[in-house]
Amino acid sequence: KAGVTQTPRYLIKTRGQQVTLSCSPISGHRSVSWYQQTPGQGLQFLFEYFSETQRNKGNFPGRFSGRQFSNSRSEMNVSTLELGDSALYLCASSLVRTADPYEQYFGPGTRLTVT
């Protein structure tokens, strides 16, 4: 079974631009979560989507948004990029079931650099 895939793997953008990152979960996984990893703040939860609905949201400004499609693929968008948005963005998928609903499988990440 293929793992979580993220595209693109690397991205360089300029301050003020917007960016869209894509994540394809493991087949059959219906929950997709996004995390931001920076040296200063570590790993922080952005949001989680389940069945095309945002189920949880972290403490990030409204410039960070996401969506999930009917095939469970997810995208996240960051508008009006700031230098501080430079980070590794990780997507994780989860097979939501009763026993272990929160075991998450991560993709390789998208490294975003804002100049």
Added chain:
Amino acid sequence: SQQGEEDPQALSIQEGENATMNCSYKTSINNLQWYRQNSGRGLVHLILIRSNEREKHSGRLRVTLDTSKKSSSLLITASRAADTASYFCATSGTASKLTFGTGTRLQVTL
């Protein structure tokens, strides 16, 4: 913000030795998980321990959980050079959001 702290922040050992890292967290949890990350790549799930479990084993890994002290430890026995990575604990409560610790950087030398 992060749930808690991990210690040590960095650990350097020789191949064949055991490595122990600790994680402390702040709030009630549903379960605690340990992940490994190699050089800024994606996270690899290692083991999940539920709040009603005290110890769990998986291969060379042994995880303990003490909910009264809000702490967990990860023991890697007979370390190998390939175990060199950063290790993170992550907790979740009633929601599926994971809250990560600060991580321990493990270096295993030959």
